[in-house]
Amino acid sequence: MSEQTFCTRETAWCPGCGNFSILDSLKTALTELELQPHQVLMVAGIGQAAKTPQYISANAFCGLHGRSLPPAAAAKIANEALTVVIDTGDGDSYGEGGNHFLHNIRRNVDITHFVHDNQIYGLTKGQASPTSATGHVTGVQADGNFNQAMNPVLVALAAGATFVARAFTGDRKQLVEIMKAAISHKGYALVDILQPCVSFNKINTFSWYKERVRPVEGQHDRQDLMAAMQLAMQFDDVIPTGILYQKEQPTYHDRHPVLHDRGPLIDRPLQREALQAAFDQLI
Amino acid sequence: MIYTLLIGGAAGQGIDTTSALLEWQLKKAGYAVLTSRDFMSRIRGGHNFILLRFGDEVIESADMALDGLIVLNEESLRLHRDSLKPDGFILCDTDIESDDPRTIQLPMADMAKELGNPRVAGSIANGVILKLFGLDLDYSEVVLRQQVKDQYIEINQTAMREGYDAVEQRYDRLNADFAGHMLVSGNQAVALGALAAGLRFYSAYPMSPSTGIMEYLAGQSKNCDLVVEQAEDEIAAINMALGASFAGVPAMTGTSGGGFALMVEALGLAGIAELPIVIADVQRPGPATGLPTRTEQSDLKFVISAAQGEFPRMVIALRDQADAYEQTIRAFKIAERYQIPVILLSDQYLGDGTKSVPPFVIPDDEPVKTTEVETPYLRYRLTEDGVSPRLHPGQTGHLVTSDSDEHDEQGMITESADMRNLMMEKRMGKLDHLRTELLEPEFTGDDACDVLLLAWGSTAGPVRRAVSELNQADGSRYGALLFGDVFPLPVQELMKRAPRAKTVINVEQNYTGQLAGLVRESCGIACDRSVLKYDGRQITAAELIQKLSEEA
Structure with a gap:
């Protein structure tokens, strides 16, 4: 008995939160890709965005804060038949999970990473996140954030990611298309989704983003890394959105002799003869 | 000879x-x-x-x-x-x-x-x-x-x-019959036990003296169909292993105390999400970097209580290379059966040291996967023994949800007081069943001993030898309980033998007498004396005999 369509459940998000748009777009993207709920594994860490897997009918692994990437990559390694999608926040992905962010780009496991980037910590009620602008005043950063904002898409490009996109919750049509392309991409795909936080970020509001975002579709060669980096660096009066970079490159599975073309790891039986041979070598 | x-x-x-x-x-x-x-x-x-x-x-x-x-x-x-x-x-x-x-x-x-x-x-x-x-x-x-x-x-x-x-021959050629034995290190024995238990995914960060497990497994990766992943840190290592376990393959990580310290939060995740995992802690002297290449048994109290909150776990100390193989297989079985983390405590002396042991045997039984379940499928269904049927995502039409938050039977976040109680009781209740299959410590020595030694893990061999030599001399009669299962602590042999002995002495490679503390907490038996060693070098039988006679 399996559910045929993706359903959403009652949420605990603030009215007007950008997460609603992401959840809805995700449901549309998965449906349009003709996936079934049991084929999809949603993974998250902790945070408001990280509740997304709880609100859509699919398999879900809601782990620890900052630790969405390691279990997501390993689940895909264990069972390549799963479509593995991470939905989690900027703090989870770039702050607590920053190390995993860098190294999973290097792994290039075929998983998709949607980062709900509202440039603020929501669950803990409004502290600076790694993407908060310098000078952003919060309860903790009372004199304004001293630190520079991280540019996640630029970092991802520099680290060698094979799919890097920037999206905005206010452009649902573009978001759905980017999501579909990211999920279909063979390899690690990062989509940094700009979203307002209606409760705790009074600076980067819906209209703040709306005034700045500029879709790049049709005007940008997404195989051009240098052009992608230039677009990634723009985050001021103009914020380019769209698929900034995409490149086909061997995935973790392609490079791994145990995984490549040999079917899901989960289906492999105990290799008795090989093990006995290992024993015999020690006699 | x-x-x-x-x-x-x-x-x-x-x-x-x-x-x-x-x-x-x-x-x-x-x-x-x-x-x-x-x-x-x-x-x-x-x-x-x-x-x-x-x-x-x-x-x-x-x-x-x-x-x-x-x-x-x-x-x-x-x-x-x-x-x-x-x-x-x-x-x-x-x-x-x-x-x-x-x-x-x-x-x-x-x-x-x-x-x-x-x-x-x-x-x-x-x-x-x-x-x-x-x-x-x-x-x-x-x-x-x-x-x-x-x-x-x-x-x-x-x-x-x-x-x-x-040169010329000087010693007699002995007539020995151990050619059919295996020569293995403790780390190899753990790796082989894991392979025999069906290990498919091992992720770790290199750390002495545990790296030998990863190295050996990596060498067998292609032949034995397993993925060995060197993670970016120990936090990733254990979280990867948990992701693989959730997806349905037997998974393991290994480290030493410092790396285990980084894994602690995820140990709790295994507890609340009820994910089977085996973790090897190949101990070395701490704290912090300590003596990186030497031996100690000072992580016992750490691993039995690591992580916030309360959840069931099992800790098995490995006594020698043969025991390491058998207990690693058992650890996988228990982790799977109870859906809990099982920690193996080894140490540098055992991990790096080699010993000839009777050839290992591959068990006949292979892990059986659950596919048939009651509907609606509830990942955390409340059952009599606390163990819920575990499906793997994508293997059936059912949806599988795991959460590090407290959750209901379906795996959805809950803050209900009643559900919290039910879930705590379900998880902790698994220990009651686990206790029925604990292995009592091995007893060695004279049944009517005056002096009862308590030891655990890799000191088993030296203690066994010391007891045998001491009993060949006149004077006090010695016996020893050599613990493998240390948490939950099996106490039946202890309760039977300790009251009959005149003196109970714990022999441990740490400063504070961690087993003695656990024994006292578990069954109220207090050791009369301790032989403790924390210089990073393994105690030998001769050294133990000397210490016992000095203090007698």
């Missing part, structure tokens, strides 16, 4: 290869073998040694009364000559100054140079040792084939022959 050799030198001088060649030739010749490795945390220089014991009986303990001292530098000679038995020998190069009449000096470096490769000096020494102990060179080729690249086999064989011809 057991002979004891010490091979000492600076890091980088090749004592590891020299020892490996020798221990394998001795094993192939039928001897029982036991080695322990005493290394400094450096790649070049310093002083390292390998203690190699061999003989015609089972060898339980390291021992520092040396029959032979093979030294590659003067420091090794200076540090160890006092441990040499009066009739022992020293083997060294003519370069090394020695006024000891027991010295056999050969120009091994020059001989090696003349053969065309200075690195084969160790094989010359190897040939000398084989001759002294009445062995032949029959196994040199097969062992060289295992240990060195093909192009170096011939020159090493020639070197062995030169050493062999340079």
Whole structure:
């Protein structure tokens, strides 16, 4: 008995939160890709965005804060038949999970990473996140954030990611298309989704983003890394959105002799003869 | 009869290869073998040694009364000559100054140079040792084939022959029957146990002295169909293993205490999300970086209580290489059956040390996957024994949800007080069932003992040997309980034997007597005395006997 369509459940998000748009777009993207709920594994860490897997009918692994990437990559390694999608926040992905962010780009496991980037910590009620602008005043950063904002898409490009996109919750049509392309991409795909936080970020509001975002579709060669980096660096009066970079490159599975073309790891039986041979070598 | 050799030198001088060649030739010749490795945390220089014991009986303990001292530098000679038995020998190069009449000096470096490769000096020494102990060179080729690249086999064989011809036999060839045994390190035994249990995913960050597990598994990866992933840190290592476990493959990670400290939060995730995982902690002296390449048993209290909150776990201490294999298989079974984390406590002495043990046997039974469940499928269905049917995502049409938040039967976040109680009771209740299959500690010694020793993990061998020697002398009668399962602590044997003994003494490689504390907490039995050692070196049977007699 399996559910045929993706359903959403009652949420605990603030009215007007950008997460609603992401959840809805995700449901549309998965449906349009003709996936079934049991084929999809949603993974998250902790945070408001990280509740997304709880609100859509699919398999879900809601782990620890900052630790969405390691279990997501390993689940895909264990069972390549799963479509593995991470939905989690900027703090989870770039702050607590920053190390995993860098190294999973290097792994290039075929998983998709949607980062709900509202440039603020929501669950803990409004502290600076790694993407908060310098000078952003919060309860903790009372004199304004001293630190520079991280540019996640630029970092991802520099680290060698094979799919890097920037999206905005206010452009649902573009978001759905980017999501579909990211999920279909063979390899690690990062989509940094700009979203307002209606409760705790009074600076980067819906209209703040709306005034700045500029879709790049049709005007940008997404195989051009240098052009992608230039677009990634723009985050001021103009914020380019769209698929900034995409490149086909061997995935973790392609490079791994145990995984490549040999079917899901989960289906492999105990290799008795090989093990006995290992024993015999020690006699 | 057991002979004891010490091979000492600076890091980088090749004592590891020299020892490996020798221990394998001795094993192939039928001897029982036991080695322990005493290394400094450096790649070049310093002083390292390998203690190699061999003989015609089972060898339980390291021992520092040396029959032979093979030294590659003067420091090794200076540090160890006092441990040499009066009739022992020293083997060294003519370069090394020695006024000891027991010295056999050969120009091994020059001989090696003349053969065309200075690195084969160790094989010359190897040939000398084989001759002294009445062995032949029959196994040199097969062992060289295992240990060195093909192009170096011939020159090493020639070197062995030169050493062999340079001396006369000195010791009797013993008639030993251990040729059919396996020669394995503790780390290899853990790796092999994991493979036999169906391991498919191992992720770890390199950390002495646990790296040997990862290295061995990586070597078997292609043949045995498993993925070995070197993670970016220990946090990733355990979270990856948990993701793989959730997806449905037997998964494991391994580390030492410092890495385990980083894994602690995810240990709790395994607890609340009810994910099976096996974690090997190959202990070394702490805290922090401590003594990175040495041995200790000081993580017991840490691993039994690591992580916030309360959840069921099991901790098994490994007693020797054979036990390491069996208990690793059992750890996977228990982790799967109860959906809990199982921690294996090994240490540097056991992990790096090799021992000849009866050949391992692959168990017949393979893990059976659940596919049929009641509908609607509830991942955390409340059941009588607390264990819910575990499906894997994508393997059936059912959806599987795991959460690090407190959750309801479906895996959805809940803050209900009633559900919290039910879930706590479900998870903790699994321990009641687990307790029924705990393994009592092994008892060794005199049933009517006056002195009862308590020990755990890798000190089992030295304690067993000490008890046997003590009971051969007049005076007090000794017995010992050697714990493998340490958490939950099995107490039946303790409750039976401790009240009958006049003195109960805990023997541990730590400062605070961690097992004694756990015993007192678990069943109210207080130890009368302790033998504690925390200098990073494994206690030997001889040392234990001495300490017991000093304090008596």
